Amino acid sequence: MTTVGIIVEYNPLHNGHEYHFEQSKKISNADAVIAVMSGNFLQRGEPSIVNKWARTEMALHMGADLVIELPVIYSSQPAEWFAFGAISALDATGIVDHLCFGSESGELEILQTLAKKLKEEPVRFGVEVKQQLKKGINYPAAYTSAIQKILPFEKSEHMDLSQPNNTLGLHYLIAIERLNSSIQPLTITRQKAGYHQQEVTDQRIASATAIRKLIFEKQNQSYFSQYMPNYTYEVLQREFQSGRGPIDWECLKDQLLYKLLSITPTECSHYFEVTEGLENRLKQTLPELHSDSSFSVTKLLDLLKTKRYTRTKLQRTLLRILLNHYKTDITIDKLKKGTPYLRVLGFSDKGQHLLKKMKKTSKVPIITKVNKNHTSLLEMDIRATSIYSLSYQNPSAKEMFQDYYQPPLILKQ
Template identity: 60%
Template sequence: MKTTGLIVEYNPLHNGHEYHFLESKRVSGADGTIAVMSGQFLQRGEPAMVGKWARAEMALRMGVDLVLELPIAYSTQPAEWFAYGAMSALHATGIVDSLCFGSESGELQWLQAVADAMCDEPEAFQRALQDELKTGLPYPAAYSRAIARHLPGVDPSELAKPNNTLGLHYLIALQRLNSSIKPLTITRQKSGYNQTEITDQSIASATALRRILFERGTLEELVPFVPSGTMKVLQRETAVGRAPIEWEHYAKPLLLQLLHHSTHQLAELHEVTEGLEHRIKHVLPQLSLSGGSGRIVEQLIGLLKTKRYTRTKLQRMLLRILLNQTKAQLSPAVLRQGVPYLRVLGFSPAGRHLLKRMKHVSKVPIITNVNAASSEAYPFLQMDVQATSVYALGFDAATKHDLFRDYYEPPVQLSQSE
């Protein structure tokens, strides 16, 4: 039985994701699929618009067999560590034969050549990277330009495209893990990763769909662009006040953290780099907390943003402050160890058989139910439990169940008929 792996956020799951899923099964020849999915907070430093169990259900309704959670220690990291954490999870299952990722180029050969050259980050590249950073460029742009300097013939504009960047880091992670997983790629169709405008009748980016939802507040406009299973889940979660969620829902708890922490304490938190703790304290008095301006988090990001610091970098930093996650907890030495367990969010009847196979060959423990003892045993899992509690603060009326849902909620299971 062949099994292919997917690395996803599904925020929300849309028709483009369904195309990728079906193509992944076709090009890999796989019978089974395992998706490693981000939890309550995502790679760009944002809260998921709908929670992890709901998005796992969307995936299962589409046809994914098994959904594993990517710990927040990795899910809100820059491309290198996001990719490494996700690939370490697929590798740890012991049963994944291939990885199928979307890319703007749709070509694996040139990405593989770059990955081969960059796996050990040669000194010449590191010098080029430092030179580019000194010009004031944000890290992603400096990284792409440094590679182009080190490897003549590589187009930095192609390398800088979001899915190509992630694809490169998936390939590098496979090498660093010495994994036998075979990489495959599929061209992203009809809508770019960050495209905010809708230019097709059935496929739109998740960014564009979220924009519709937050600006116009209507689910009905999403109907042509999402599978029926996604719409069913979104309607239910919206009806009970658990969606749609955005950064502004966390403005008050974030302000509490920013005001409570000293500059020294802020500097200890992950992603607070290059003196940003002082910049934060400098701009806080400029926030308008009442009147027509509103949107406190948007104001804060606008005040902090410079050529050097992208919105994504700042969102990741603010998220680590919100969750009080330190540099020591998320150091390279810690992250390099890979995922220490596999947390199951949901499975189909076919996924149950995959789990049975994994129990014999998995390189790390498999967790289907979380309790106080298991969260104490794994610091990454404890971070996920805490992240769920904070995420619930964004609901219309959070209950005890919402705050500690990791302890109460079993994996999502769909029957054959669903």
């Protein structure tokens, strides 16, 4: 049985994702698909629009055979560690033959050349990034410039690394190199809607960002249903009607505000992602929120934003503070080890066979039921779920502790 791995967020799952899914199966000639999916908190430092169980349901309906949770220490990271965590999970299964990822360029060979170069010359690259940062530009821009210096000119013309999926793809390839993984990469050129594209420009395809915008603007719901499969629409409707969404940062603003007010700058500086005096900037910025209006995360982000700190960097920082993740919780040493467990969120009939196989091949424990003696990383996922559940209109204890007793979702075909 040939198995292809994909790395996803499904926030929410839409027609573009279906296209990617079908193409992945086709070009890899795979019989089964394993999806590594972010839990409740995503790469850009945001909560997902509906929780991980609802998004797992969508993935299973589409045809994914096994959905594994990307631990929260990796899920809200810049491309490098997000990619490393996800590839380490696919690699740990011991049964993934191919990785298939979308990229704006679709040029696997250039990305692979670059990945090898970066793996060989990490120090030179690091120095180059630092030099670019000194110019006062933000990290993504410095990163792109540094890569363009290292990559031979004629190739870099064809590779725009300011495109997020090119960068992610590059880091998947670097991770495969670093892990000496036998996974064979494949890429699909992304169609139509750019990752961050805010506006809808097509009858059937829109980016997840654009879809979320439509949802939060509470336009006529049939207006966004055309961009997603029917099962996504139905899961979303059910979740929204049950008061479990749509979730964005504002749904957690009370918790964030309390947290920010309760900590000292020194304590703040111990949180992961809080770098370069950001703790003082945070403490000074809070009183700037005007007295006549209520607090919002958007307003705070607007006040905090500088040339240097991108919105994504700031969101990730606020998220780590909210989730109570200290620098000592997320060290380079821990990250380098890769994910130490595979938390199963759901599976199909075929996925059940994969799991049986994985009992022999998996390099780490497979978790289908959380018991009390879990590792500290899994504990972080569980706490993240509890905190996420506080964003619901009516949080119940059932949802706060769902991770403890929720068995994997099973879709019979």
